Amino acid sequence: MSQEDRHNTPLGDRARRRVMAQRATRRSASLTLATTIIPGSGLLKTRYRRLGALILILLVLGIVAAAGVILMYGPTKAALAVAVRPVALLVAAGTLVFGGLIWVWTIILTHRGTVTPLMSASQRGGLRVWTAVLCVAVVLPLGTIVRYSLIQREILGSLFVAGQTEDTAEPDRTADVARPGIGLDPWENIPRVNMLLIGSDAGDDRIGVRTDSMIIASIEPSTGNTLMFSLPRNLERVPFPKTNPLYKLYPKGYNCGNECLLNAVWAEAVAHKELFKGYRNPGLATVRGVIEEITGLKLDYTTVVDLKGFEELVNAMGGVVVNVAQDLPIGGKITPSGQLVGVTGWIRKGTQRLDGFDALWFARSRVLSDDYDRMRRQRCLVGKILDQANPALMLQRYPELARVAKDNIQTDVSASDLPAWVDLVQRIKGASIRSLTFTSLNIDPSQPNFATIRWMIYSAIYPNLVVPTATPTKTSTKTPTTKATSTRTSTSTKSTTTSTKPTTDILVDLKDAC
Numbered sequence: 001m002s003q004e005d006r007h008n009t010p011l012g013d014r015a016r017r018r019v020m021a022q023r024a025t026r027r028s029a030s031l032t033l034a035t036t037i038i039p040g041s042g043l044l045k046t047r048y049r050r051l052g053a054l055i056l057i058l059l060v061l062g063i064v065a066a067a068g069v070i071l072m073y074g075p076t077k078a079a080l081a082v083a084v085r086p087v088a089l090l091v092a093a094g095t096l097v098f099g100g101l102i103w104v105w106t107i108i109l110t111h112r113g114t115v116t117p118l119m120s121a122s123q124r125g126g127l128r129v130w131t132a133v134l135c136v137a138v139v140l141p142l143g144t145i146v147r148y149s150l151i152q153r154e155i156l157g158s159l160f161v162a163g164q165t166e167d168t169a170e171p172d173r174t175a176d177v178a179r180p181g182i183g184l185d186p187w188e189n190i191p192r193v194n195m196l197l198i199g200s201d202a203g204d205d206r207i208g209v210r211t212d213s214m215i216i217a218s219i220e221p222s223t224g225n226t227l228m229f230s231l232p233r234n235l236e237r238v239p240f241p242k243t244n245p246l247y248k249l250y251p252k253g254y255n256c257g258n259e260c261l262l263n264a265v266w267a268e269a270v271a272h273k274e275l276f277k278g279y280r281n282p283g284l285a286t287v288r289g290v291i292e293e294i295t296g297l298k299l300d301y302t303t304v305v306d307l308k309g310f311e312e313l314v315n316a317m318g319g320v321v322v323n324v325a326q327d328l329p330i331g332g333k334i335t336p337s338g339q340l341v342g343v344t345g346w347i348r349k350g351t352q353r354l355d356g357f358d359a360l361w362f363a364r365s366r367v368l369s370d371d372y373d374r375m376r377r378q379r380c381l382v383g384k385i386l387d388q389a390n391p392a393l394m395l396q397r398y399p400e401l402a403r404v405a406k407d408n409i410q411t412d413v414s415a416s417d418l419p420a421w422v423d424l425v426q427r428i429k430g431a432s433i434r435s436l437t438f439t440s441l442n443i444d445p446s447q448p449n450f451a452t453i454r455w456m457i458y459s460a461i462y463p464n465l466v467v468p469t470a471t472p473t474k475t476s477t478k479t480p481t482t483k484a485t486s487t488r489t490s491t492s493t494k495s496t497t498t499s500t501k502p503t504t505d506i507l508v509d510l511k512d513a514c
Helices: 003-008 010-037 041-045 049-073 075-083 086-114 121-159 262-271 282-295 307-316 356-364 371-388 391-396 398-408 415-429 450-461
Strands: 193-200 211-219 226-231 301-306 320-324 328-334 340-347 350-354 409-411 433-437 486-489 494-497
Touching: 010 041, 010 086, 010 121, 041 049, 041 086, 049 075, 049 086, 075 086, 075 415, 086 121, 121 398, 121 409, 121 415, 193 282, 193 307, 211 262, 211 282, 211 371, 226 282, 226 371, 226 450, 262 282, 282 301, 282 450, 301 307, 307 356, 307 398, 320 356, 320 371, 328 356, 340 356, 350 356, 356 371, 371 433, 391 398, 398 409, 433 450
Parallel strands: 193 301, 226 433
Antiparallel strands: 193 211, 211 226, 301 409, 320 350, 328 340, 486 494
16 A cells, blocks of 8 residues: 555544644644743734734833833842832833733733644643643742732832921921932932931830930942941930920930930930920930930931841841850849849850841840940941842842831831932942941940040041041040959859950941951
8 A cells, every 4th residue: 555545544644633733732832832931922823923023022112121221220220210119110010910911811812823623632621731831930920020019119108208308206307308319410419428227125015215226327428438336325414405305404414323324315205295396206306316416417317127127137138147256145134143044045156147036136135245245246237237138038038028127117218219319329339338336445435525426426437637636535534444254154054254345446347347
């Protein structure tokens, strides 16, 4: 029997149909995959070729426009420019939803346009499953991006104030804020921007607010170079500005013994809130005004983070690796007889990854050390967090980070100024960050000479303008000390630990702070 005769038999016809059905199935699967990778491309081989060509043209135009923006601003800046604009985020989310629907529709259309009567029921069923899988592969990442966009938009609306910079603490302050402009360089005419960073001990188990950590970030916008100044919580005799209602009660400074410390200023203002007519947040306004008096710096912005927020932030970033210089107790206190009691755990000496809870106690523990050791550890921790933040992991855990920010952070940065702040943060990332901590080794916290503090800050900011002989004389001098051996006890054993303080606290690069 000839080849032609075999093909003309029923058996040969079935074999030919089976081969053609297999080829059609592979073709359908391939074209559907092509449309999934490049929207509309698979339609070019179907009866919907004109629609496919139109979609491809629109896609190319969109890619060209996006490439132009990226080339002009760079990929990071272009993405962040969208991320800090609520309207742009809403438009982006809507565009992604609309584009995603069209994309999925073209995948389904490619499947429908490539199915033939030659295919068996099982082949058609397999192609339907394949098409559904490809649709899900498109929907899931686009849905995640849309979700992140809407979360980000919600954060912008709740965390940052709307419109013009609107102070959350006191009246008649808006004009004094160093606000960026709208030119190519929004910071062109601003020599310095000063941000007050406050770590608050507000929490469910605490009454009132005490400012455990007070750090000023003084930024030079033209270069991004940043100086950080840390003030001790136990600073005494701090001055109130004459414009603050508490000045009438304490005209010679906050001086009433060991309870009148810098970290109690917030609570003091809240206790006399009847004096603060027109103030939205008397505590924050007073802390800011007092620190301006102490440092001689005009504070343009404030950001407050509470303890719970810090703990959750470290957890969300996967922990932080720190070299712990000495064993640190979690909780506890020293009894009058010198015994350490009430310790619930230890952060042991050595290099280790701390979770949020341990990182918080690394920054706060002072039972076997003091406030100044704690300030040094806080400075160290800030440097490590900035150095170790993993962008990929932070993006993966973005919803959790957004919730932490919304619930535990407050700031008075204006939402309309966020694009300029994105530019400033980019400059800071490539610049130097140095830190100066005020401790008992360079000032006397119980009887501080505020002129000396201001001079030290001025010298750090303007080193080329300092005349050495003009340095103010301090009212008192602290000699370098070595921390004495402390005895601690556990339920069954006693041990000792020794920690040697630095001989002085000087201006250092933040990456070398540990």
